[in-house]
Amino acid sequence: MTVTDSPVDNGVNVAALLEAREALGQAPEAAQFEWRAECEWVNGTHSHSSVEGYFGLGAEQSHKTRFEYDADHPELFASEDNGATPIELVLVGLASCLTAGVASVAQHRGIQLRSVKATLKGKMDVQGVLGVDPEVRNGFSGVGVHFDIDADATPAELEALVAQSQKRSAVFDIVANPTNIAVDVN
């Protein structure tokens, strides 16, 4: 029988994350990562994407397995609905990034989670993407995220938890801030 220092277990290895932070602070070149995705057109608006390799810690890395995703548009848009829309995949990315952050920060702060559920709503005026009105933006006019969290914590602690998760979230930053994109073609 063992007695652990921290009875809180959200399944996050905070010690390893803190070690990595310390190490990468000393060796910033190892902190340079490259994330990759490949996407192949199938038919119509249906595409098939996969992720497997990435670069980090100064070397080529790989996921344990190749992860694959179908994207399409619903029948409402005269498509076949073979998968989530790319827009929904962005929401999935934001939701899962914030949720991972909630778990990590909770572990670090000694907060035991019982359940975490995020509900996301991205508002969009499709006159933009359809080219109806050039003054309407293609992307979201706004994104709302609602968290339902059951945990051993006060409402103020939960609010701080969710706020810190946003502060440290890569996808929150990606969605909230401009990014330069370079596209070329063969």
Add this chain to the structure above:
Amino acid sequence: MVVIGGGQSGLATSRCLSDRSIDHVVLERGTVAHSWKTERWDSLRLLTPNWMSRLPGYGYVGDDPDGFMDMPEVIAFIEGFAETLSAPVFTGTTVTSVSAVDDGYAVVTDAGGWICRAVVLASGACNVASVPALAEALPSGIHTLTPLEYRNVEQLDDGGVLVVGASATGLQLADEIRRSGREVTVSVGNHVRMPRTYRDKDIQWWMDASGLLDERHDEVDDVTRARNVPSPQLIGSPDHRMLDLNALTAAGVEIRGRLGTVRDGTAMFSGGLRNQCNLADLKMNRLLDTIDDWAREAGFAEPVVPERHAPTRVDDVPMTLDLTDGSIRTIVWATGFRPDYSWLHVDVLDHKGRVRHTGGITTAPGMYLIGTTFLRRRKSSFIAGAGDDAAELTDHLSHFLAGGLAPTP
């Protein structure tokens, strides 16, 4: 040995060295309190009340202990302290190089050189105004200036002003420029909201009395983070008013998110403003809770009504700003400061040009740092923090010079 810098930190160090009969000189590029004389805007007052202005064996003796010194008063205060010192202060002496030599350091200046066994770096944490790289993408016709250059609104075009940064500097300048009648927009990133007064006392009184200002570098959870915390949104004014984003909004200042980039003449701001403000509100309330807890234990009567402030008002604000339509004529970069160690040729700098140190004791034997944010304790960057840091570092230094085992940092 040599102390580089004749501000409050260098002078406090000199006093502590003299108390230990350690021979030294103080080198100062200008005159005593040079940065206070030449690199501060006209209306600036200290963020700490007068009673907190204390240096070793020296303190405020005026009749307004709760007031805030303006720059002439700060300069007179530090000059008065300098007069109490016995060691030579070489003014008008700019250090051009410090390098390691056998058993010590070679300090080269524009007025001769010194070989010494120990060096204290007290040259200041705010030598250079940090300006983001995106400044290069600004369209022509926009005037820019840093807080080191800003003196008063007379320098500005009559048109609109974008202040980038929401720490004490950014908010004070936005407030002053708005009061001149100009249209002002503030770009807000990570910031620290703090009331000027709390439960009828200055916030610094509570921070001091409760021991928060004395919290040590080896006691806090993450000293790197503590050292990077922006200066709290405080202003030292005769009316002790609170200066926060809500006050600016009420005065007609426009609030935007963190400036992300400038593309095709358009400034693009972050959509994360709401969370930045929420974080600052939460942290302010946690500070006040901490103070309440301490006050309760210290026997203060509970306030009848808890003193809390309305959350920061964040409207759905635009995330772009056209910099080419003439509405913005000036950008003020209140985006922080950094030290200048271009003359320091000793292996103590990290990849960001900061001195590697533990509580001011650098990785080079006999080289010390003083006067930076959270060097040894939360108040290290305050005038009131110089004395304790100088005493402890000279203690370490004297053991080093004696060749004995130095106490642990």
